[in-house]
Amino acid sequence: MAHNVLVVGELAGGSPTSTTLELLGGAQGLAAGGSVSVALLGTGASAAAAKAAGASKAFVSDDAGYDAVKAEQWLAALEVAVDQSGADLVLIAQSSAGREIGPRLAARKKTAVAMDCAKIEDAGGLKFTRPAYGGNALATYSIATSPAIATVRAKSFEEATGAGAGEVVQLPAAGASRTNITGMEKAVSAGLQITDATVVVSGGRGLGAPEGFKVVEELAAAIGNDKAAVGASRAAVDLGWYPPSQQVGLTGKVVNPDLYIAVAISGASQHMAGCSGSKTIVAINRDKDANIFGFAKYGIVGDWKAIVPALIEEIKKAK
Amino acid sequence: MHIVVCAKQIPDPETPPSAFKIDAANNKVIPAQGIAPVLSQFDGIAAEAALRIKEANAGSKVTVISMGAESAQAAIKQVLAMGADEGVLLNDPAFEDGDSHTTATVLAAAIKKLGNVDAVFCGRQAADWDMGQVGLLVAEDLGWPVAIIAKGVAMGGAGLQVQRVLENGFESLETPLPAVVTVSNEFGEPRYPKLPQIMAAAKKTVTNWKLGDLGLDAGAVGKAGSRLKLEKLFIPEKGGKVELMEGDTPQAQAAALVARLQADKIL
Numbered sequence: 001m002a003h004n005v006l007v008v009g010e011l012a013g014g015s016p017t018s019t020t021l022e023l024l025g026g027a028q029g030l031a032a033g034g035s036v037s038v039a040l041l042g043t044g045a046s047a048a049a050a051k052a053a054g055a056s057k058a059f060v061s062d063d064a065g066y067d068a069v070k071a072e073q074w075l076a077a078l079e080v081a082v083d084q085s086g087a088d089l090v091l092i093a094q095s096s097a098g099r100e101i102g103p104r105l106a107a108r109k110k111t112a113v114a115m116d117c118a119k120i121e122d123a124g125g126l127k128f129t130r131p132a133y134g135g136n137a138l139a140t141y142s143i144a145t146s147p148a149i150a151t152v153r154a155k156s157f158e159e160a161t162g163a164g165a166g167e168v169v170q171l172p173a174a175g176a177s178r179t180n181i182t183g184m185e186k187a188v189s190a191g192l193q194i195t196d197a198t199v200v201v202s203g204g205r206g207l208g209a210p211e212g213f214k215v216v217e218e219l220a221a222a223i224g225n226d227k228a229a230v231g232a233s234r235a236a237v238d239l240g241w242y243p244p245s246q247q248v249g250l251t252g253k254v255v256n257p258d259l260y261i262a263v264a265i266s267g268a269s270q271h272m273a274g275c276s277g278s279k280t281i282v283a284i285n286r287d288k289d290a291n292i293f294g295f296a297k298y299g300i301v302g303d304w305k306a307i308v309p310a311l312i313e314e315i316k317k318a319k
Numbered sequence: 320m321h322i323v324v325c326a327k328q329i330p331d332p333e334t335p336p337s338a339f340k341i342d343a344a345n346n347k348v349i350p351a352q353g354i355a356p357v358l359s360q361f362d363g364i365a366a367e368a369a370l371r372i373k374e375a376n377a378g379s380k381v382t383v384i385s386m387g388a389e390s391a392q393a394a395i396k397q398v399l400a401m402g403a404d405e406g407v408l409l410n411d412p413a414f415e416d417g418d419s420h421t422t423a424t425v426l427a428a429a430i431k432k433l434g435n436v437d438a439v440f441c442g443r444q445a446a447d448w449d450m451g452q453v454g455l456l457v458a459e460d461l462g463w464p465v466a467i468i469a470k471g472v473a474m475g476g477a478g479l480q481v482q483r484v485l486e487n488g489f490e491s492l493e494t495p496l497p498a499v500v501t502v503s504n505e506f507g508e509p510r511y512p513k514l515p516q517i518m519a520a521a522k523k524t525v526t527n528w529k530l531g532d533l534g535l536d537a538g539a540v541g542k543a544g545s546r547l548k549l550e551k552l553f554i555p556e557k558g559g560k561v562e563l564m565e566g567d568t569p570q571a572q573a574a575a576l577v578a579r580l581q582a583d584k585i586l
Binding site: 068071072095096099100102103104106107108111112113114115116127131132133134136137138139140141142143144145178179180181182183184185186187188199223234237238244245250251253258259269270276279280282283288291293294295296297298299300301302306307309310311313314315318 | 330332334336339341348418419420443444446447448449450451452455456458459460464465466467468476477480484485486487488489490491492493494495503504505545546547548549550551552553554555557561562563564568569570572573574576577579580581583585586
């Protein structure tokens, strides 16, 4: 069936984010002859419309007031975009902004949102599949009301190709918000981000101390800082060993690299929900019964303190 | 300051994956034998956040509410033992098998009935379905502002000052009251109640409210009112069998791994 799809875009440096392009790619497939629109809010939105591949129509507001996302301002604009686009499906990234906008937009449009979807397909109606029970299960939903709304995890769709939006419709400037942002602190690792890396090397509580991450970082560096980034389990982040921006899992980031190396990570379901889409998983763990080995293609049972330095040496040798 | 904490009782997320079973005919999780349900971890942290504000602001009160089965009394008692003043259980067959929207409808109705509530604290998401919607939908139902995924919250400024965890950093946010806040694991661990507090909580009466007490229509709650329909719940297939790297030394094991990854053209 044809669908009119609205993608809620996000901008980085005045361009649509890679996740926005992925949502547009998904929208192209799901529209099946219907329309694909995109909403872009913030500095550079009008110019970004031309880069929004696969969208025929862009709803934009270039107002810098939208740059730091205050959901109430975004919601007011997005309600207009939903109405004017005639969307029966709205796709939003499972991002910091999307986690808030999805449910609130659903409430305002008297409909429902399926959060953190990994797969959306039209099989006798739209079906939304997402992890549940900490990743132990998958749940498939349908939405009885319109528009159906979904937040979608990164890398669930291929990026859209084709021309950007030809028709541009202006949305209002940012309005009022009851909440007020009083400060912002960037806390991102320098260099390659875990969501973009082709190799992610992650450390867990089994490292025993924050210093363990130095060795994990050395492993990533040996593979190449242009390819590999360092992640961490929730347990390690909660212990303060590594910053939350590097957390892989249900409450952190979802990564789908070519290679995921889990060092001293037991593989709790909530962690696996963030990395089980990796093409190849390698597990290094002392406990041969650890859950992580159930997901790994290759494993080494042993103490990371001995294994990882040896691995660094072998990787350097192989280059 | 009167803070309501929304608490949910869930199957223990620490249940080993081998004991995790699904009743496919009914799309439900089969409770694991001998593993008691628990207070959703994030809700315990939300309770901790509320109690710290209560302790820092004389004359404050914390009420814990839970929508769920009779057994959810245990989750309420746990938060009472932590230091909450009153507990309300929202239990009615009409509430069952709903979605985030119908859950929020019931919780918001209870919050309106309580009256004089200044803030509602929830976990960032329930650790069973992991949707992360209910706090936001309660806020929309009540018409209150909301701050989600908090790692810090205190009285100050216009009402509450909240530190939020974003994907690439942190945000400080100020919201007027009344407001809803959802609290994340970065806030820190909840307190463990001591035996005398557990015994005192056991003696406390938990208020029970049913559909009629909340003035809600049966068609607006539970399965009848839900908009998100669960079609299928299933256990995903894991990857193939792991190949363990053999070798007498870490060097040999590491070399074997590098050889595999090179053969696969990954390294």
